[in-house]
Amino acid sequence: MSELNYGLSEMAMEIRSMVREFAETRVKPVRAELDETGKFPTEILKELGKMDLMGLYIPPEYGGTFEGDSMPNLIAVEELSRVCIGVSVSFAANGLGADPILIGGSDEQKKKYLSPLASGEKMAAYALTEPNAGSDAAGIRTTAVKKGDKYVLNGTKQWITNGGEADIYTVFAVTDKKRGSRGVSCFIVEKDTPGFTFGKKEDKLGIRASATRELIFEDCEVPAENLIGREGTGFIWAMKTFDVSRPGIAAQAVGLAQGALDESVMYAKVREQFGKPIIANQGLSWMLADMATKVETARALTYATVQSIDRGVKDYSKFSAMCKVYASDVAMQVTTDAVQVLGGYGYMKEYPVEKMMRDAKILQIYEGTNQIQREIIGLALNKEYAAFGK
Amino acid sequence: MHIVVCVKQVPNTTQVRINPETNTLVRDGVESIMNPFDENALEMALLLKEKHEGSTITVLTMGPPQAEAILKEAVGRGADSVVLLCDRAFAGSDTWATSYALSTAIAKLEKADLLLFGKQAIDGDTAQVGPGVADWMGLPCIAYARSIEIADGKAVVERAFEDGYEKLEVSLPCALTVLKEANVPRMASLRGKMAARKLEIVPMTAEDSGADPEKLGLNASPTRVVKIFSPPPKTGGVLWQDEEPAEMAQKLVDLLKERKLI
């Protein structure tokens, strides 16, 4: 297969081949079963931990292998996604849950919580969304009231990825209602803390291997040292987290779309109608051409964004939003096209593309809907071109 | 506990094809891999190492310089040290000479409490080297093992027969040949691969192992290959297609009755 040279490090390329082989041999044989049963991929994640792949984003002093190159982790997500994004989101959600600690946590907090994540011994989850606060994240209502050397949490979180499976939760709660988004704080809450329970597990359209649950806090007491940074800094960590997590979603989308493209081309070469393989029809091969072009564009934008972040570019929120919105839209288009290419077979569960199409939809919704992403980009443009107009 | 695992680099014989015109083997494009049963043996060692703290694993192979690749793979999975037994003198060895050579190399290592082999190599398919080495070394050997538990210097091993299993007990040191159903071999870890990359393997020669040159290679091998040929293709069958399943099924039953088979 021909590939573009994205200037990847040797480590990133090693990760690509390791995770690709892993995905092919360990994930592919069970993905249909995971999708049907909604079973959480515990064994798969455990094995990834044993292979030292859970700490690609964590610095060595906390047990990981991150030394300034974000591409290995991104590529691990991409390669897992090629086979199943239910599995890759379970993998990536650990990084998401850990991000507030990485970005705003103290050394003690990092030592305590990042090491077990790096080894795969424990898992993490990010808890921001509530029934009444999705796109309007500032509208969260979970409260955290200081009581001596503890904070008491009350409220509900909704649709939390890895909810129930994770041991470490970064939970956003209101500590000062009067200050709006500047009154939100972020806490590290461990599973089995009294007052912290889980609600139902959601039955979803796609990414069914991923565990999506409600978190319920009822007078849940959390030690004060589990506050990340100072009170009121919660939203800073949240926004900074999105800036680095959104390219991760883009990576999921690129991997998923690539997997769908692969299935489509392979099928088109083998399926014969009217005496020839269907790829011989221009209408179909042009369809594949467009799919491939979109996938590579999405990949290029995503890689460029992440490599720029590594290189120290300061203002990258717009680009994070761009790669997320573009790649996820591409994934939805390409997986839908893939079902079309496989025709009747594409619609059947026996073939993997209908699952890919169902899986793709969430990429346009979570981590900030694509409408929110466009809002971010539009506002950024407005600001950048401040010199013009009123 | 010191565990020695013997592995072999083999062509992936499931990928091998026969050239229909010349009726010869086509080796091109067939990748060299660690013998699959040896992977199970290595995994057994790795699982024991996890369970018994302080254990070490040495992986040994007898082969040409390119066999280094499987030793690196073994380190990637968690082996502590490796030995490449490499010498032109070994060329043409049958299982008698091979098992002798391996035994001399193993004797030079730290004393092994457990010696593990894969059931058979998928190129030679003899299943003789493991028991052979054990005999040269005077160790008891349990072949076709699917599980092992170690406690108080004794091993409890389940071995397979054609129709069942037996549970056997033996004192260490001992040797085992390992079946595929024993475990699912793990993949190399990132740290393991980094360690493997830094590995510099200095081959052990026949002289280093102290092997008696009279017992090595083609010259010393009691058996010799006279010729190799491809099995002739079978001919003369009938093929039914484009018919209704029910019709073909009935035709088959009629034919079987006709031939007095049912």
Added chain:
Amino acid sequence: MGLKVDLELCTGCGACVSVCPFCALVQREDGKVEVNEACTACGACLEICPVEALSMEVVEKKVDTAVLDAFRGVWVFAEQRRGKLQEVAFELLGEGRVLAEQLGVELCAVLLGSEIQDCAVTLFEHGADKVYMVDHPALKDYTAEPYSEAMSALIRKYKPEVVLAGATSMGRGFIASVAIQVSAGLTADCTELGVDTEKRLLLQTRPAFGGNIMACIICPDHRPQMATVRPKVFNHPVPVAGRTGELIQETVEIKDPVVRLLETVNAMQDEVNVAGAEFIVTGGRGLGGPENFKLLHDLAEALGGAAVGASRAAVDAGWISSFHQVGQTGKTVRPKVYIACGVSGQIQHLVGMNSSDTIIAINKDPDAPIFGVADIGIVGDLFHVIPDLIKSLKK
């Protein structure tokens, strides 16, 4: 000694490199070829060289022919388990008789065990002229060490020129040790045996490379010439009731077994064992999942009690236990009727069943290799054909 390359003749075309099964031929920078230690001297490359630059140098060893000539007789290891002689023992007596006739020597059976005297009668009836028996408590439950000790002692004393054993779990387990102990050549898993009467050589043919190639092997200057033989390849001889022979009871000093039997688990209690079945129905990857083996069990029942087999793919996928596996690394079978369902027919599978009397294959893919060996090939969806087959059988 071994494979030699005439570097002057070598043109660097590389033709030999691609036929070497063991990657023993490597091209240098100048294109010319070198032989490395992976070479097994199999000779596969000799004919392919267009300029005859490859040759096999065989130095004939100075062997004391008197020493070799002292070895006479064809021996067969009569495998028994818990007092019951195994099928392969009879198959070996059948073939052993042919070899013994060609060599003009006696056919003897080796019976090892504890209180197994009664087995001797059957062995005589199936063609053994002599039975060497070692009856010792240490041999009651099979473990490799006492068995190899007993066998080696017998070989050293009575000097047979040929020793055959079944390539079974037991046979392959201890015979390899015997070969080391008596410095004999041992060939594994033979599917064909012949004799060079002039040189008194056993010609041993066996599959290698996963069944992709056949190798013909000899043991020119060591005795005995030992071989393990694949079960179900040779025929069960017709017994002659009342035929007798000489029973030689040997007392052998055997060390106490170091391996202790704790318990036996018979895992195939309720199922028909593939190994001896006359009718076998095998499932492959085409079955799609473990639950579909039920369909094969139904077919097996409709056939009056067939055994259910499996290809390696089905076993590896965890759909059925490895006892059912047929193939190079599984069991060899030779039923009257073998029905392969959803089996592609990789060579590793074929070598395990291609001596079946009648082979029937059902597969969706008309190009599946299984159709190359099938007597009756049905191109169709097994999920339709098999139920229809069951219906037709029940009529």
